[in-house]
Amino acid sequence: MDWSTTTASTRSTSTRPSDMSSGSGSSGLDDAETTLHSEEPSAAAAAPPTEREKVYVAAGKDVKEWKANLLWVLQNVPREKKIVILHVHRPAKTIPLMGGYFPADQLNDHEVATFRQIETQTMNKTMLKYQTMCARVKVRAEKLVIEMDDIVEGIVMLISQHQITELVMGAAADKQFTKKLKAPISKTALAVQRQADSSCKIWFLCKGNLICTRPGNPNGQSSIVINLWDGVPKKASHGSENSFHSKDVGANNEIYKDFQSMLTETEKLRREAYQETLRHQIDERDLSDAPQSAKTFNNSYPKEMLPSREVPGMRGREATELEDVKRQRDEICEELQKEHEQRAQLELQIINSNRVIKDLQEKLSEAHCLLFSLEREQEELRQERDDALKEAERFRRRVKELGIIQCSTENFSEFSYAELEEAANNFDESLKIGEGGYGSVYKGVLRHTTVAIKLLNPQGMQGKSEFHKEMDVLSKVRHPNLVTLIGACPEAWALVYEFLPNGSLEDRLSCKNNTPPLTWQARTRIATEMCSALIFLHTHKPLTVIHGDLKPANILLDANFVSQLGDFGICRLLESNANTILFRCTHPMGTFVYMDPEFLASGELRPCSDVYSYEILDASAGEWPFEQAEQLAELGLKCCEIKRKNRPDLAGEAWNILEPMMKAS
Incomplete structure (x- = not known):
């Protein structure tokens, strides 16, 4: 690939945005409408030498489609060249809402702005993927994004505005690639090839293959840069993460269908009214020209040019023709009157349709308010349900805990706190045979049997848990080499064991x-x-x-x-x-x-x-x-x-x- 390394005394105004941009490529550069989406460049007569060190890559919004082409650029562009991802962003003209698509000019500003933010976020994510691909091979990529209705016009404008001398773009969609492909075939590529400044050299790629090159004329005159885009609205290339989520509300489906049907009927009536008006104008013109045509006809056959014996017959024919013209005029007037009446009826239907549309819009707005209200109520009910589930789980744990105590006490004796006090002589210190973080162990005589009483510490972190767990385990397992649990006192969190001397x-x-x-x-x-x-x-x-x-x-x-x-x-x-x-x-x-x-x-x-x-x-x-x-x-x-x-x-x-x-x- 022959990359030009010459410099020129032209000045570029492209700036390096903070995030990735998206562009046009072989995968999706079709004609469309949008608005500007870039940092505003300033026009200049010449670009600095660094501008010739940049290679602009017109990338599309489909990363998978354009990945092979970008890899080709990264493999063939010299390391000293800087890569600039160029993208013409085209906002959608219709916006999805309530299960259908509505023209953007028929929705309120908030809904349109919300959808535009989502579009911008999607575009920024796409551009980030391109920049990430470049970063993986240690190539720093800049971006240049413009938001415009026509993609070709946007690319040509950027070439002229930034005086781009080297551009890489798609020649066709990947699915159209063949080994016989020797020239660009997409409408966008052909239009850019014709309209781009002659000083710009363009490489056309398809599916990671170089198709052809349009040589640039570095000595040619660059296009005069006119600030036609000064009046084009601009906006930042980043947006919030807010999105408008359309909901399927059962009660609103019928309203939406009526609304859509009324829009179709209104458009049909408008077209019919326009056609009737056009026919009416044609009939009026023909009617006004009829007398003049008759006069011209009479003048074209003067009396001196006719033999005297033919004059009466000619006059009779002229009178007949004049009567025919008058009859046609009357018929046209009658037809015109009917068309006027029909037009008035159509206009009345349009007025009624507009009134119905307004009513449906009001109902739709009320349905939206109802939907938001129901969502809030649903959220409150969901919170109440979660709280109830937590409370039920707490009660289940409590019931299980009580069940463990009941089940465990069925397998051994249950003692009262008074019995334990009597057995251990009010827990005399002289009878204490063990002590630790869990509590104390006392020797005692309970119901004529020498026992060890383990009194758990109520303030201990594991006192209650340890009591239930030890009682549960020892009530379920029996082995000659496991201590024998005789009984328990849930009142005092005490366990009574066989005494081992x-x-x-x-x-x-x-x-x-x-x-x-x-x-x-x-x-x-x-x-x-x-x-x-x-x-x-x-x-x-x-x-x-x-x-x-x-x-x-x-x-x-x-x-x-x-x-x-x-x-x-x-x-x-x-x-x-x-x-x-x-x-x-x-x-x-x-x-x-x-x-x-x-x-x-x-x-x-x-x-x-x-x-x-x-x-x-x-x-x-x-x-x-x-x-x-x-x-x-x-x-x-x-x-x-x-x-x-x-x-x-x-x-x-x-x-x-x-x-x-x-x-x-």
Whole structure:
């Protein structure tokens, strides 16, 4: 492609708009009507040298149609050349409204302005796509947009006004492209080829192929630039996002059909009236010319030119012809009178039609007001419905909560607060056997049975939730290595458990109150029992239970050092799935040092989260058998793996190691 690099002493007034423009191309440059849509250029006799460094690309509104042509330009234009996207925007003459199309001059200014804003926004989005294509290959593209009725006139005007010397435009629609195409065939391209200034070189493209080139004459005289466009209205190339949405109102369909029918009838009557008036004028002219024609006829045959014996016959013929002319005149006058009457009737019908149209317009306006009123009422009703649904959901949760309490209390005893006070001697501090953020645990005698009373803290963030959850879980699951829930007191948020005299595993590991350390056999058995309890919870149907806070303080020991897992306050009940069991928690709860690192990082709670921090070995247990100690150490290290996929399966690998050890011990 031969791109001219010469400079000229001509001045360009094209400015670089802030957003993309749209133009004319092979995909849609047809003749139409619009208004100006560009920054106002100033006419000048010459352009600066930089103007010859620009290549103007007349792009259409169909990006898909013009994409291949723009890619051709980006591949062939030298890097030192600047690209300017040129576009002639043509507003629509008819506007869609209420399921039909109405002429813009028959709608009010607000409706037209709203639709024009939508058109402008659509055009700007199209131009943005062109600029984005250029930006992807690191080419900065400017834009030049004009809004005009005729696309050819707009392109020719911009060529003359900005003294464009290099222009790329479409030669035909993509669907018309053939290898035999050697010249532009679209009306727009042909017109621009004829009318554009001879100094402008034009490349015609089709479907990304160069069809032909109209050479420019750099030494030729440029067209004289006249500020004919000074009076053309201008507007900004950006608009608001407001749009006018037409609604389908059932009651207005009939009004619209009558309105459309009346418009058609009125137009028909106007045409008939015009034709009648035209015929009337022709008849009047013929009537006024009739006497003159007769006189001319008489003068064309003077008496001296006729033989005397032929005069009487000639006069008779003339009299007959004159009578015929008079008769024709009378007939024309009568016809004219009828046409006058018919014209008056048509004018009366037009007046009546205009009155009906005005009435229909008023009804249409009232229908619009009614529509807006109904929309507001609908929005209010929708809001009331949403509020009612929220209230119903709140009541459902409350009913479910009460149902859980009722269902849970059916499986065990319910105690009053007075009974608990009596059992724990008014919750004497000397009977307190445990304390934490959840509340306090007291030893007591309830109905001749030694029990542990867990009194939850009402001010705690999880007090109510922990009470319901622990009561719900322990009422549904039963296992030898899970604490036994005897009853509850909903009044005081208190839970009553079987009393386990040897306290927690944490107390035994720390040798609290100088108690002897656990033997390695006891530790192996406790690990095996906890493995069994976790397998039971993780495989429970239909709801899988994830404890979520497995630690030595929550493992309790009875008189025979049989371990039982307790404290289900922050556990999770999940539906079992063949593929995965997952719970997502935004704010993880539990003891930090025992929590799964991946759970802390992602908030995803899985059964393998309970596997983390599972094994404990220390020298206080006595002389460990080397083989068992090695196996337990390896199993413990695997349980502490940061990545879940590297941790052992409790029901598989862990159980296969622990069960033989427990039997052997």
